[in-house]
Amino acid sequence: MKYRELARIVKADIDRGGFRQTDKLPTEDQMMEQYGVTRYCVRNAVALLAELGDVYPVQGSGVFVRESKREGCMNISSTKGMSAEFVGHDISSKVLSVRQREAGDDATRLKVAPQAPLHEVRRLRLLDGEIFALEWALYLKEFVPYLSKDIARGSIYSYVHDDLGLVPGFADKVMYARKLDADEADVLGLAAGDPTLVVEDDAYLANGRMFNAGTVCYHYQKARFFNLADLK
Amino acid sequence: MKYRELARIVKADIDRGGFRQTDKLPTEDQMMEQYGVTRYCVRNAVALLAELGDVYPVQGSGVFVRESKREGCMNISSTKGMSAEFVGHDISSKVLSVRQREAGDDATRLKVAPQAPLHEVRRLRLLDGEIFALEWALYLKEFVPYLSKDIARGSIYSYVHDDLGLVPGFADKVMYARKLDADEADVLGLAAGDPTLVVEDDAYLANGRMFNAGTVCYHYQKARFFNLADLK
DNA sequence: GAGTGGTCTAGACCACGCA
DNA sequence: GCGTGGTCTAGACCACTCG
Numbered sequence: 480m481k482y483r484e485l486a487r488i489v490k491a492d493i494d495r496g497g498f499r500q501t502d503k504l505p506t507e508d509q510m511m512e513q514y515g516v517t518r519y520c521v522r523n524a525v526a527l528l529a530e531l532g533d534v535y536p537v538q539g540s541g542v543f544v545r546e547s548k549r550e551g552c553m554n555i556s557s558t559k560g561m562s563a564e565f566v567g568h569d570i571s572s573k574v575l576s577v578r579q580r581e582a583g584d585d586a587t588r589l590k591v592a593p594q595a596p597l598h599e600v601r602r603l604r605l606l607d608g609e610i611f612a613l614e615w616a617l618y619l620k621e622f623v624p625y626l627s628k629d630i631a632r633g634s635i636y637s638y639v640h641d642d643l644g645l646v647p648g649f650a651d652k653v654m655y656a657r658k659l660d661a662d663e664a665d666v667l668g669l670a671a672g673d674p675t676l677v678v679e680d681d682a683y684l685a686n687g688r689m690f691n692a693g694t695v696c697y698h699y700q701k702a703r704f705f706n707l708a709d710l711k
Numbered sequence: 712m713k714y715r716e717l718a719r720i721v722k723a724d725i726d727r728g729g730f731r732q733t734d735k736l737p738t739e740d741q742m743m744e745q746y747g748v749t750r751y752c753v754r755n756a757v758a759l760l761a762e763l764g765d766v767y768p769v770q771g772s773g774v775f776v777r778e779s780k781r782e783g784c785m786n787i788s789s790t791k792g793m794s795a796e797f798v799g800h801d802i803s804s805k806v807l808s809v810r811q812r813e814a815g816d817d818a819t820r821l822k823v824a825p826q827a828p829l830h831e832v833r834r835l836r837l838l839d840g841e842i843f844a845l846e847w848a849l850y851l852k853e854f855v856p857y858l859s860k861d862i863a864r865g866s867i868y869s870y871v872h873d874d875l876g877l878v879p880g881f882a883d884k885v886m887y888a889r890k891l892d893a894d895e896a897d898v899l900g901l902a903a904g905d906p907t908l909v910v911e912d913d914a915y916l917a918n919g920r921m922f923n924a925g926t927v928c929y930h931y932q933k934a935r936f937f938n939l940a941d942l943k
Numbered sequence: 944g945a946g947t948g949g950t951c952t953a954g955a956c957c958a959c960g961c962a
Numbered sequence: 963g964c965g966t967g968g969t970c971t972a973g974a975c976c977a978c979t980c981g
Contacts, residue, residue: 506966522967535881537918538967539959545919546881555787555886556940649767650940651779654787656888656908656931673962674906674931676888678950685942686979687767687775699888699906706938708788708882710917713970738947749971754948770948771978918960950976957969 482523485514489524492534494542504534504542532707537541537591552705558650558682560636561604561611572614574631575601575666585617588681588692596620600631603666604695610668611701616693623690639691649683654678654704667698674699713748720746721756725765725776730921738767763770766941784937790882791915792868793836793843800839804846806863807898808831812847817849820924822912832863836897836927842900843933848925855922871923880917885935886910891928899930906931 489504498504505513510521525542528534532549536542553564562570577600586593597617604612616635617624622645630638639645654676661671669675675696682691721736730736736840737745742753757774760766764781768774785796794802809832818825829849836844848867850858862870871877887911899909906930915924916922 519951519953523950525967532883535919536967539961539967540918541960542967543919544886547884548913552885556942558942572950580877616763619875632769638871647942649764651764651940652938652940653784653935654886654908654938655935656906656929658906658931672904674888674890675963676886676908681780683767686769686772687777697888699890703885706787706884708790708884710790710879710881740947751970751972755969757948768948769979771980772947773979774948945981947979948977950974952974953972955969955971957981958967960966961964 481516482520483527483542485510485516485520486527488514488522490531490533493528498544504544504546506541521663530709537691547705547707549705552703555652555654555704560634561606562634562636565606568588569605570634571608573603573605574628575603577601577626577628577631579620582617582619584690589617589619590689591621595706598623598626599625600626600635602631608700608703609701610666612695612697613663613666614693614695616691618691619689621690622684624686645690646685648683648687650680650682652678652680656699663696667696669698676702676704678704714752715759716748717742717748717752718759722760722763722765724830725760730776732778736776738773762847762939762941764837781937781941786887786934787884787936791840792866794868797838801837802866803837804864805835805836805837805838806860809833809858809860809863811852814849814851817924821849821851822921823851830855830858832858832867834863838933841933842898843930844927845895845898845928846925847927848923850923851921853922854916854920860941861892877922878917880915880919882912882914884910884912890933895928899928901930906935908934910936 507518507521511518525534526537529536532547534542534544557564578597579596582589582591582593582595582597600616602614603610604614623639623643634671640647656674656676658672659669659675664671664673676696676699680693681689683689739750739753743750751880757766761768764779766774766776789796811828811830814821814823814827814829816824829851832848834846835842836846855871872879887907888906890904891901891907896903896905908931910927912925913921915921
């Protein structure tokens with residue numbers, strides 16, 4: 480996987496400020512020579528970085544470095560968990576409940592039979608010790624055979640993908656704002672009727688099977704999301 | 712541009728229900744033959760559709776059709792305007808004000824000199840006659856030399872790109888929820904303190920120049936956004 | 944093991960930008 | 963007009979899925 484490696488190198492160069500003079504990457508020909516790779520690799524690497532919003536290619540002109548305003552924002556287009564979004568920050572969770580049950584009414588959303596067993600997790604998510612979001616998540620037992628309160632205190636994402644070896648694919652997200660009810664407001668330290676930004680998240684494995692569905696109510700004063708929209 | 716054309720064809724096939732038996736596209740080899748193109752074209756077309764969330768390729772298995780739940784949702788990753796999101800619906804605008812002024816305090820956001828002239832537009836956006844969002848947008852006069860109340864009543868997006876010929880590039884978006892103030896609530900037909908979903912949108916041309924910055928307050932009971940997050 | 948998508952090579956020509 | 967990225971060809975081999 481040469482082009483992902485090259486992308487990693489170039490990204491590191493960008494972060495180190497390597498191209499700050501011109502805000503411009505070397506030309507494709509130069510990179511081919513510098514890194515001893517073919518044009519295929521260079522182009523794939525650049526495409527990868529462009530998707531992540533690190534560069535933008537301009538035909539006839541060059542590939543330019545850009546900086547988007549992701550400071551303190553969560554990337555909507557990331558399937559990784561909060562821990563990956565806020566590196567260098569303290570992410571912790573207060574686990575409200577972890578239980579096992581059948582899918583029941585949630586079967587349609589999960590695209591499984593109503594009898595399908597799952598884990599239901601409720602967590603209060605904290606960023607640097609401050610209440611950040613209230614999470615409700617379902618994990619199909621078929622893919623996540625075991626889940627405990629202890630695991631839920633840490634990163635479920637890394638447990639599922641690093642420890643269980645599940646391969647992440649893609650996720651559908653739906654976002655909207657609404658009012659908090661009294662119970663939600665209480666745990667979030669807000670008042671009933673206050674706004675919340677809600678994200679519904681259906682996560683799929685690389686083979687296209689949904690394994691996790693969740694709904695997260697974010698603290699409206701703390702959570703911000705960013706997204707890079709491309710033309711195409 | 713053969714691969715975009717192929718993507719268009721395949722997308723049309725999908726929408727027509729052409730692959731419903733198996734939810735699976737023909738293999739790359741089959742498509743190469745069927746459409747008389749090389750593998751390059753097939754792979755690029757599939758990659759395009761995958762980015763749009765219409766299919767997902769599974770190594771060793773095939774390219775599968777998927778349906779995401781975009782019903783009534785706006786795509787966050789689209790740089791096109793509301794009109795493109797809600798085809799078949801009636802999109803209209805009540806123009807509150809269109810005026811020309813210098814960038815001033817907005818110069819940093821727009822990355823221009825404070826003296827740079829711009830158009831400032833305030834619109835109430837209606838979906839099928841119902842109040843949907845309150846928009847405040849700035850367009851640099853350097854790129855948009857003329858803008859009138861009459862133009863603002865229609866699609867500024869199509870005016871700027873179809874009529875003026877500006878080439879869209881990418882856009883940075885930041886989303887969060889907050890409370891409406893009294894004035895905002897009034898025009899949106901809501902109460903002060905009610906939630907709103909706010910989207911800050913910095914739009915760039917293909918050459919990397921920002922030409923438009925806007926902030927839109929969406930009606931929390933009507934606006935929903937969807938996004939497809941990919942692994943990568 | 945056969946079939947599928949993923950990566951890679953080594954070329955060619957085109958479209959666009961900028962001086 | 964030259965340099966740049968965009969499209970395209972025609973191959974090769976690898977990695978993975980599934981029967």
